[in-house]
Amino acid sequence: MTVVSVALALLAALANAAASVLQRRAAATEQVSPTARRFSWLGHLLHRPVWMWGSAMLLVSGICQAGALAAGPLAVVQPVMATELLFTLVVGSVFFHRRPDTRAWWAFTVMVLGLAVFLILVSPTAGTSRVAVGRWLATGAVLVAIVLGLLALSTRLPSAPRATVLGMATAIGFSCTAALMKDAIARLSDGLVALLTAWQTYGVAVLGLTSFLMLQLTLRAGTLVASQPALTLGDSLVSLVLGAVLFEERLTLGIYVVPELVALALVGAGSVQLARTPEVSGKHEESVW
Numbered sequence: 001m002t003v004v005s006v007a008l009a010l011l012a013a014l015a016n017a018a019a020s021v022l023q024r025r026a027a028a029t030e031q032v033s034p035t036a037r038r039f040s041w042l043g044h045l046l047h048r049p050v051w052m053w054g055s056a057m058l059l060v061s062g063i064c065q066a067g068a069l070a071a072g073p074l075a076v077v078q079p080v081m082a083t084e085l086l087f088t089l090v091v092g093s094v095f096f097h098r099r100p101d102t103r104a105w106w107a108f109t110v111m112v113l114g115l116a117v118f119l120i121l122v123s124p125t126a127g128t129s130r131v132a133v134g135r136w137l138a139t140g141a142v143l144v145a146i147v148l149g150l151l152a153l154s155t156r157l158p159s160a161p162r163a164t165v166l167g168m169a170t171a172i173g174f175s176c177t178a179a180l181m182k183d184a185i186a187r188l189s190d191g192l193v194a195l196l197t198a199w200q201t202y203g204v205a206v207l208g209l210t211s212f213l214m215l216q217l218t219l220r221a222g223t224l225v226a227s228q229p230a231l232t233l234g235d236s237l238v239s240l241v242l243g244a245v246l247f248e249e250r251l252t253l254g255i256y257v258v259p260e261l262v263a264l265a266l267v268g269a270g271s272v273q274l275a276r277t278p279e280v281s282g283k284h285e286e287s288v289w
Contacts, residue, residue, distance in 0.1 A: 002126075005072020008064045009080035015061035017087035021095050022054030069182035073249045075124035078178055078239030079115060082232045082267065085274045086111060092277075104277045111270025118263035121256045122240070127248035129186040131179075139245055140176075147172055154221070163222025164230045170218050171234025173211030179242045180204045228275040229268045236264070 068077045086108055093100050100108075150169040154162045184200035195201055218227045243249035253260070 002072045002076060005068045005076055006080055008068035008071060009077045010083060012061045012064035012068060013081050013084040014087045014091075015057045015064060016081075016084045017091050019054045019057035019061060020084075020088055021091045022057060065178070066181055066185055069178060070185045070188075073124040073126050073243055074179055074182055074247055075122070075240045075243035075249050075251065076119065078175060079119060079236040082115060082236060082271070083112075085228070085232065085271055089274055089277060100277060103273060107270045107273030107277075109270075110266050111274065114263045114266025114268075114270060118236075118260055118267065121252065121260045121263065123252045124240070124243060125250045127243070127250065129182070129247070131183045131246045135246060136183075139242070143172055143176060159222040160226040161222075163218055163226040166214065166218040166221050167227035167230030168234045170211060170214040170227075171231050172238050173207060173214055174231075175235050175238035175242055177204055177208045177211055178239065179246055180207060182247070223275075225272055225275045228271050232271040233264060233268050236267070 065077065065081070068080075089100055089104060089108060092098075147169045150165050150172075154165040154169070157165060180200045180203045184195060184198055184204055187194045187198045187200070215231075218231070221227070240251060244251055
């Protein structure tokens with residue numbers, strides 16, 4: 001089932017990348033009058049086919065991610081979702097009509113290699129599919145305290161460090177959203193009514209929206225280069241912890257910890273370089289379109 005999970009996670013990452021590029025393209029080409037009402041641009045975007053296709057890709061991504069979480073461990077799905085950066089490079093190159101330079105392809109290779117080695121070494125195994133409410137309450141209390149601490153710390157920092165800290169908080173939000181989604185999907189075996197009445201289902205909606213808003217704050221706080229490593233590595237690491245703590249997924253550590261950290265460092269280095277590319281960062285979009 002892990003193969004199916006990885007395949008669906010890759011499709012989810014591809015759909016996310018496509019959604020990002022399509023919606024950025026729509027936003028970049030939308031001409032807004034200086035005298036237009038605030039937020040009137042959103043109404044224009046809703047009538048743009050390109051923007052709507054991007055929204056459709058987000059829906060596809062959510063369905064694929066849900067399927068991936070139902071089929072495999074959280075500790076596998078979320079790290080694989082980090083490949084969104086790689087797909088953004090490819091999809092962005094097509095839409096921006098720009099050929100990635102050698103450094104971009106090296107970053108691509110380094111990130112793929114690091115992620116592959118990390119997953120092979122950690123080798124997460126499937127655990128339980130449902131989480132007891134008491135375990136959620138204990139874990140949630142700790143994570144809320146950490147996120148509030150990070151948000152408080154971010155107000156005292158300059159741009160780049162603030163983006164990094166907010167990226168860490170956002171990564172926790174996305175990881176928890178995925179964990180709630182996995183727990184909610186498990187209720188589907190009891191019927192559609194059980195899924196629709198489970199608190200986890202509504203938790204996914206609330207926390208997912210909150211995490212999305214936190215991402216916007218993160219991106220506004222500083223450059224993508226400052227926030228992306230925290231987002232990528234944070235999501236992967238927190239998902240590993242949540243997989244083990246909530247779903248009792250087993251991880252291979254011991255003597256492999258050092259090479260696992262090296263592999264994660266490669267993923268981080270690759271994400272930094274990919275974040276610098278115009279295809280991922282979105283620079284020069286207006287000149288292209």
